[in-house]
Amino acid sequence: MGSPVVSPLINLVVRVFTIILLVASLIVLATDNITYGLGFYDYGYQFKFTDIYAYRYMLSVMVIGLVWILLQSAFTIFHFSSGNPLGGNAFAHIEFYGDKVISYLLGTGAAAGFGLTVDAKRFSELDSFENDFFNKANAAASLLLIAFFLSAISSVFSSYNLPKAVTAA
Template sequence: MGSPVVSPLVSLVVRVFTIILIVASLIVLATDNITYELGFYGNSYQLKFTDIYAYRYMLSVMVIGLAWILLQSAFTIFHFSSGNPFAGEALSHIEFYGDKVICNLLGTGAAAGFGLTIDAKRALKLDSIQNDFFNKANAATSLLLIAFLLSAISSVFSSYNLPPKAVIAEATPATPPTA
């Protein structure tokens, strides 16, 4: 296997920024809740991000993406420190396809968050408390979108690190055995 086109250090830096953005998005989303006071009886209702399916999907995507990128970062650190990729060519294929899947998951998580937030803000008459709830969710979604873009860059980097295809030599047609 030839030397990689992309330095492991560059790949690691992109992955670290992706991790930072996903963690920040996770924190913003996890702290997103509001409390309503209902009527004269002192009853209240708390709306949490987990009450909304699209935001739960975002949370799931963030956790899965974070686990994958942390694992890949460990392999990249090993590659950077030792000079040899962990598990050789086999891992480069797993990294390539895994990065594609995680990139798509992060993209769909961001799309789900933006879609719900925009539709809710457009369709509902929101008071300032509800508006703050959706603005905070929108901030988490924006961070996830940037993490998706960095994940797409990592995905391109992993495609550069695939081993070159073997050149198949022209073979002469095999003659059938004679009976």
């Protein structure tokens, strides 16, 4: 009995939803900042998400994942339009292992964001601006977590494209 076959269209739809979630998460995180001390003579200080290493890691993971999934989407469109996968057996392995690595990166990025946000909110008394800052970062991590799940589904779909081993009788 053969392995199930997933249509390139279904794979493309999952990748498109992953792209949408990654872009949304990227926008939410990139717009996350607080400005302190905006008095009449005070210039203030702007606290940005890039001031925190875990959120920088989230951003890096989002960009890397977005580049990979856009590239894979282009290859999936080629597969869908031509009916033949690009690159044959070697590319099927690259796609499979690349999808695994990217999905794990997305998962660790979401975990880093959630971990820092929970610890920051638990161990400090936050004013409303700081609370909004961490809630926004938590929303970005939530979108990234959903993107991880969809990327893991794409990884399963890419496993169906792997060449089958020939066994001697």
